[in-house]
Amino acid sequence: MNSQQLYAIVLAAGKSVRFGSLKQLTLFNNKPLVSHAVTIAEKTCQSNSILVTGKNWRKVYNACGPIKGFHIHNSEYENGIASSIACGIKAVESIADAVLLLFCDQPLISPNYLKKMIKTWDGSKKNIIASSYEKITCPPVIFPRLYFKELLELEGDKGGNSLLKKHMKFIIKLPCKEAMLDIDTPRDMNAIKK
Numbered sequence: 789m790n791s792q793q794l795y796a797i798v799l800a801a802g803k804s805v806r807f808g809s810l811k812q813l814t815l816f817n818n819k820p821l822v823s824h825a826v827t828i829a830e831k832t833c834q835s836n837s838i839l840v841t842g843k844n845w846r847k848v849y850n851a852c853g854p855i856k857g858f859h860i861h862n863s864e865y866e867n868g869i870a871s872s873i874a875c876g877i878k879a880v881e882s883i884a885d886a887v888l889l890l891f892c893d894q895p896l897i898s899p900n901y902l903k904k905m906i907k908t909w910d911g912s913k914k915n916i917i918a919s920s921y922e923k924i925t926c927p928p929v930i931f932p933r934l935y936f937k938e939l940l941e942l943e944g945d946k947g948g949n950s951l952l953k954k955h956m957k958f959i960i961k962l963p964c965k966e967a968m969l970d971i972d973t974p975r976d977m978n979a980i981k982k
Contacts, residue, residue, distance in 0.1 A: 792885040792911040794836065794930070796829035796857075796902070797876035798822070800892040801842025801865040806972045812841075812848045814977060816895040820851040821971065825892040830856045831899035832906065833888070838879055840872045841865075870942035877939050885911065886932045887939075889948060896966035896980065897928060905930055908960055916959045918952060919967035925952050925959065926967050 800822045804811035812822040819827075822839070829837040837857030841848045842865025849859055860879055864871040877887060886909060888902065909917045909930045917930040929948055931939060938951055952959060971977050 793880075793883055794833060794886045794888060794906060794909070795876075795880045795884045796833040796837040796888040796890055797873070797880075798825045798829050798837065798839045798890050798892055799869060799872050799876070800825065800848055801840050801845075801862045801872040801875075802869065802893075803843050803865070810844055810847065811971060812892050813851050814971070816971075816977070816980070821895055822848050822892045823852050824895045825890055825897075826852045826855055826857075828897060828899045828902060829888075829890055832902040833857070838876050840875050842872065868943070868945035869947050870944055873942060873947065874940050877936050881933075881936050881940075884933065884936075885913075886930050887936075888928060888930045890928045891970060893971040894927070894967060894969065895971070896969050897964070898966070901962075901964055901966070902928065905962060908962060914958050916952065916955060918959050918961055919964040920961035921963065921965050921968040924968065925949075925961060926970075928967065 800812045813820045835856045839859045840862050842862045845861045860875050862872045862875045905917045913932050918925045
């Protein structure tokens with residue numbers, strides 16, 4: 789592995805409006821979704837991982853048990869996912885060469901897949917490494933430092949999709965069917981459990 793510093797940012801600050809209850813604490817294979825995400829981030833990036841929480845942050849944080857990385861409470865979580873991305877970026881922008889954005893509602897993502905993403909990135913200053921399935925580009929995504937300023941300028945519930953569209957020629961897509969299986973509603977959870 790190269791000497792570049794990559795940090796995994798686990799985004800777990802959402803309000804879970806469509807889910808109807810605190811989605812981060814919903815059990816998948818007897819483990820809260822947020823704990824799944826933190827575990828794979830830590831298996832991949834060790835202590836170079838950040839958990840960003842918002843609503844009911846104490847419950848969400850405590851559901852993870854002791855964490856190797858660090859925790860940031862996004863007090864502006866009501867402003868959407870862009871504010872959570874900004875919290876994570878601001879915490880590491882002076883030391884990180886890239887960030888891996890990981891959503892807590894994708895429990896089928898594996899540490900091996902994230903390691904494959906990191907190996908593909910391999911310290912590139914321009915290439916964005918994104919997951920894809922059937923021509924759809926989606927998270928997890930690795931953004932090199934070059935894109936931090938643009939990530940910090942995002943607003944509302946716009947994640948990195950606008951950047952992915954803007955910088956298509958710099959994206960390396962890795963096939964990952966599991967990335968398309970995210971949980972927004974209880975129906976999604978039931979479908980994934982089957």
